[in-house]
Amino acid sequence: MLSAMGTEFADPKEQEGKVNYTAAASPTTVGRLPTTVIAALAAAATYTCMYAFRKPFTAATFEGLVYAGVNYKVWLVVAQALGYMASKFFGIRYISELKSAGRYQSIVGLIGFAWLSLLGFALVPAPWNIAFMFLNGLPLGLIWGIVFSYLEGRRTTEVMGVALASTFIFASGFVKSIGSWLLVDCGKSPFWMPFVTGALFIVPLVGVAWLLNRTPPPDALDLAARSERRPMTKLERQAFLQKFLTGIILLVAAYLLLTVLRDLRDNFAAELWKELGYGNQPDIFTRTELPATLVILLGLSLLVLLKNNHKALLFNHFTILFGLVLVFVSTLLFSQKLLTAPLWAMLNGVGLYLAYVPFNCLIFERLIAAYRQPGNIGFIMYVADAIGYLGSVAVLLLKEFVSLEVTWSKFLVGANLWASVGGMVLVGVSVVYFQRKKLIDD
Numbered sequence: 001m002l003s004a005m006g007t008e009f010a011d012p013k014e015q016e017g018k019v020n021y022t023a024a025a026s027p028t029t030v031g032r033l034p035t036t037v038i039a040a041l042a043a044a045a046t047y048t049c050m051y052a053f054r055k056p057f058t059a060a061t062f063e064g065l066v067y068a069g070v071n072y073k074v075w076l077v078v079a080q081a082l083g084y085m086a087s088k089f090f091g092i093r094y095i096s097e098l099k100s101a102g103r104y105q106s107i108v109g110l111i112g113f114a115w116l117s118l119l120g121f122a123l124v125p126a127p128w129n130i131a132f133m134f135l136n137g138l139p140l141g142l143i144w145g146i147v148f149s150y151l152e153g154r155r156t157t158e159v160m161g162v163a164l165a166s167t168f169i170f171a172s173g174f175v176k177s178i179g180s181w182l183l184v185d186c187g188k189s190p191f192w193m194p195f196v197t198g199a200l201f202i203v204p205l206v207g208v209a210w211l212l213n214r215t216p217p218p219d220a221l222d223l224a225a226r227s228e229r230r231p232m233t234k235l236e237r238q239a240f241l242q243k244f245l246t247g248i249i250l251l252v253a254a255y256l257l258l259t260v261l262r263d264l265r266d267n268f269a270a271e272l273w274k275e276l277g278y279g280n281q282p283d284i285f286t287r288t289e290l291p292a293t294l295v296i297l298l299g300l301s302l303l304v305l306l307k308n309n310h311k312a313l314l315f316n317h318f319t320i321l322f323g324l325v326l327v328f329v330s331t332l333l334f335s336q337k338l339l340t341a342p343l344w345a346m347l348n349g350v351g352l353y354l355a356y357v358p359f360n361c362l363i364f365e366r367l368i369a370a371y372r373q374p375g376n377i378g379f380i381m382y383v384a385d386a387i388g389y390l391g392s393v394a395v396l397l398l399k400e401f402v403s404l405e406v407t408w409s410k411f412l413v414g415a416n417l418w419a420s421v422g423g424m425v426l427v428g429v430s431v432v433y434f435q436r437k438k439l440i441d442d
Contacts, residue, residue, distance in 0.1 A: 003035060009101075017311070021352075022431060029195055030266050035046065035216065036159055036160060038215075039150060039160055039212065039215045040151075040159060040160040041214055042211040042215070043147050043150060043160060043163065044163045044164050044166065044167050044210050045204070045208035046107065046143075046205065046208045046209050047143065047147055047164055047171065047416070048065070048167045048170070048171040048174070049111070049201045049204055050171075051174075051211075052138060052171075052175045052197050052205075053114045053115050053118065053140065053194075053198045053201070054084075054114070054136070054137070054140050055171075055175050055193045056176065056179035057076060057080075057121075057199070058073075058077070058173050058179075058193040058266065058268070059132070059176040059183065060179065060190035061320075066320055067127040071221065072380075074396065075130050076130060076133045077268075078393060079131070079133040079134040079137070080134065080136055081137065081263070081320060081392060081393045082137065082393060083133070083134040083136065083140075083436070084138070084141040085137075085141070085389035085390055085392075085393060086138060086141070087137070087138055087139060087141030088135075088141045089386045091382040091385075091386075092237075092382045092383055094142065095145030095376075095378035095381075095382050096231065096232040096237060096375065096377065096379035096382070097121070097233075098145065098149055098376075100149075101264035103150075104209055104213035105207075106146055107143060107147070107209045107212075107424060108205065108209055109204060110139035110142055110204060111139070113138075114135075114137075114139050115123065115198045116329060117132045117133075117135040117136035118198055121191065121195070121400050122191045123193075126191075129191070141385070141389075143281045145378040145381065147164065147210075148161070148164065149378060149383075150213075151164065151215075151361075151364060152226075152229050152377050153223070153226045153229035153365075153369075153378060154222045155221065155225045155226065155304070156217050157361070157365050158300065158301060158361075159304050160366065161361030161362060162300045162301045162361065162362070163297065163301075164354075164361060165357040165360050168353065168357065168360070169264075169292045169293045169353050170293040172383055175197060178200070179197050180191050184346070184372060189217075197236075200253070211295070220420055224323045225307070225369070226309075226368075229375070229376045229377075230375065231372070231376070232375040232377065232379050236374055236375055237375070237379055240373060240375060240379065240380065242372075243373075244367070244371075244437075246433055247437070248380065250427070250429055251363070251384070251427075252387050252388075254320070254423045255356075255384045255388050256388045256390075257391075257422050258352070258359065258388070258419070259391060260388075260395050260419060261327070261352055261415060262352060262397075262421075263389075263396075264346075264392075265352065266418075267413065268408050272408050272409055272412060275408060275409050289348045291350060292349035292350045293351050295354070296350075296353050296354065296357055299319075299320065300354075303316070303319075308428050309369040310370045312366045312370075313366040313367055313370050313434060314329055314431065314434070316362050316363040317363070317430060317431045317434070319354055320354070320355045320423075320427050321353045321355075321427050321428065322351075323350075324420045324423045324424045324427070325424065326347060326348075326351025326352065327352055327355065327416055327419075327420040328351075328420040328421065330344055331348060331416040331420070333415055334348075334413065348416065350366030351420075355423065360381065361377075364377045364380050367380075371436075395415070416441055
């Protein structure tokens with residue numbers, strides 16, 4: 001059994017029947033390092049490996065390729081995003097009803113399917129291979145919910161969740177640096193580069209996902225502090241939405257804006273850096289994202305010290321607001337040529353992910369804990385993700401098909417300014433809503 005401090009991995013079957021989120025694995029000893037550290041590293045490494053099958057293709061520009069009057073890379077991004085979005089809508093039910101059995105096999109199987117899709121992308125000529133990017137995105141949208149199911153409902157969920165969420169920043173830049181290296185230094189074609197990048201991560205994926213699957217379930221103190229997490233029925237999902245409908249609409253709308261910003265930044269970073277004169281520096285992706293990773297890891301992990309769930313929910317709102325302010329100010333200064341491009345990218349990244357990460361592992365964790373709601377984070381997170389990616393695809397299509405003749409750098413500047421202001425308004429109103437709801441419930 002885990003001690004009160006959770007200092008070792010234990011037999012996950014020992015709690016079977018008591019908590020639904022248990023590790024479906026045989027007993028194994030992995031040492032006496034703190035469970036929090038082991039689980040956090042295993043989750044972050046697993047999700048980093050997933051990025052190696054999702055994001056490397058964005059390191060290529062596919063310059064000169066156009067299909068039906070639209071940039072070929074835009075077709076690829078849209079196709080993958082549509083598959084990813086479809087899995088998010090499917091995941092609203094699938095992840096909310098997720099049980100412990102078979103999670104490891106699901107992770108490896110889903111990512112394996114995505115890898116085979118990249119092989120099809122390499123073998124089938126353009127533009128017919130666009131369909132394989134849709135197939136690539138289709139399974140990958142479920143990975144976050146499966147991975148996070150091992151971590152939620154614990155006193156140290158913030159620490160583990162922030163470690164997992166930091167991969168949004170670091171892993172994306174890391175695998176794009178690898179993809180750029182394969183293109184620039186190894187001479188790989190942009191069509192084979194994504195498959196080759198994935199091949200480098202197959203063995204690590206199997207190993208770290210196996211380790212993650214040894215995570216023991218939450219202990220009694222976790223359940224007392226954060227409430228039990230279990231699969232949700234349809235009626236429970238409906239009741240949850242009805243109870244927090246206004247707050248959820250406000251938060252999901254803010255998350256939609258942040259998802260649009262994050263996807264534009266993530267998918268078209270290669271075009272941005274080429275415009276700004278850094279196109280031949282493969283390390284620029286990792287170099288500009290690393291500061292945001294460190295700030296997120298060090299800063300947001302401290303939320304675990306807040307034991308009062310209502311106060312932590314409020315503090316998450318203020319963290320998001322601060323991040324949005326930083327996005328606005330840094331972008332405004334860059335637009336006035338008062339910041340260099342790399343410095344803007346770093347500050348913008350810190351602000352963007354300070355606002356984005358709480359939605360993925362912190363604010364909904366504390367919402368469920370504060371109001372002792374039955375269920376799990378996966379449900380509400382996948383509602384937010386599905387809407388967020390729908391907005392992201394819509395904005396991308398708008399830029400291409402409404403003939404917005406602007407460079408990527410100008411488009412990103414405008415998107416950052418407008419989205420940050422809109423997000424500040426939405427989150428500010430959400431603060432008022434949840435404060436009033438607490439007073440009414442008290």
